[in-house]
Amino acid sequence: xxxxxxxxxxxxxxxxxxxxxxxxxxxxxxxxxxxxxxxxxxxxxxxxxxxxxxxxxxxxxxxxxxxxxxxxxxxxxxxxxxxxxxxxxxxxxxxxxxxxxxxxxxxxxxxxxxxxxxxxxxxxxxxxxxxxxxxxxxxxxxxxxxxxxxxxxxxxxxxxxxxxxxxxxxxxxxxxxxxxxxxxxxxxxxxxxxxxxxxxxxxxxxxxxxxxxxxxxxxxxxxxxxxxxxxxxxxxxxxxxxxxxxxxxxxxxxxxxxxxxxxxxxxxxxxxxxxxxxxxxxxxxxxxxxxxxxxx
Numbered sequence: 137x138x139x140x141x142x143x144x145x146x147x148x149x150x151x152x153x154x155x156x157x158x159x160x161x162x163x164x165x166x167x168x169x170x171x172x173x174x175x176x177x178x179x180x181x182x183x184x185x186x187x188x189x190x191x192x193x194x195x196x197x198x199x200x201x202x203x204x205x206x207x208x209x210x211x212x213x214x215x216x217x218x219x220x221x222x223x224x225x226x227x228x229x230x231x232x233x234x235x236x237x238x239x240x241x242x243x244x245x246x247x248x249x250x251x252x253x254x255x256x257x258x259x260x261x262x263x264x265x266x267x268x269x270x271x272x273x274x275x276x277x278x279x280x281x282x283x284x285x286x287x288x289x290x291x292x293x294x295x296x297x298x299x300x301x302x303x304x305x306x307x308x309x310x311x312x313x314x315x316x317x318x319x320x321x322x323x324x325x326x327x328x329x330x331x332x333x334x335x336x337x338x339x340x341x342x343x344x345x346x347x348x349x350x351x352x353x354x355x356x357x358x359x360x361x362x363x364x365x366x367x368x369x370x371x372x373x374x375x376x377x378x379x380x381x382x383x384x385x386x387x388x389x390x391x392x393x394x395x396x397x398x399x400x401x402x403x404x405x406x407x408x409x410x411x412x413x414x415x416x417x418x419x420x421x422x423x424x425x426x427x428x429x430x431x432x
Contacts, residue, residue, distance in 0.1 A: 145214070146418065
């Protein structure tokens with residue numbers, strides 16, 4: 137479905153954002169290793185800091201390889217969903233997609249007019265109502281009208297009648313009324329009425345269910361928006377913290393453990409940011425699907 141394709145797309149975006157975050161952390165580790173080697177060479181640092189920096193950088197590089205492999209796998213799954221060749225490569229921007237700022241009242245109005253489940257239930261009410269009228273009409277007298285118009289013309293070259301022409305209009309009607317057919321019509325009318333009432337009940341049930349789902353998803357959407365705002369701020373704070381930690385490590389005001397912890401905080405913040413962006417877009421897509429705005 138279109139919603140699945142959109143969710144797959146944003147998952148690809150998320151994986152690219154994670155890869156970008158890992159690449160940034162590898163650059164920090166390279167800087168950390170360079171500082172550790174310089175400090176060891178001048179005698180103000182230990183080889184342990186150099187070895188630990190190399191181990192951490194190798195681990196991050198390994199994570200980057202795994203993340204790249206996961207991105208390729210997700211792309212293949214998306215190609216399968218789009219009925220394309222599995223190895224067909226494509227690219228998406230890893231930049232954040234602007235939020236739509238959806239409003240609940242607008243979504244609810246759109247839902248009433250465009251939600252496929254609600255429209256289907258409304259159609260069933262219309263069909264069952266029409267069927268009820270047709271069956272109920274069998275209990276009333278039937279009056280059929282018929283009309284004929286006749287025109288004929290013939291010409292003869294010889295004889296007493298050289299021209300023969302007939303014009304005529306016939307009108308008529310027939311009336312019928314089924315007085316008794318073993319109560320079949322009565323039973324059919326009763327069953328049809330029950331079917332119509334059942335269609336109306338199902339419509340109310342479907343509408344309530346969709347409205348409830350819309351309300352729950354909208355609450356999740358608002359929560360995801362708040363989480364996203366927090367994680368966007370956390371990334372800025374974590375980046376500032378790691379920059380400070382690098383400078384402190386450079387001048388010998390801190391050790392490699394403090395820098396490593398700052399790196400981890402920054403890496404975790406980037407991961408949560410990517411997940412928050414993805415969750416926000418998934419919630420947005422679900423709301424658009426429920427309201428029927430997804431295909432507009």
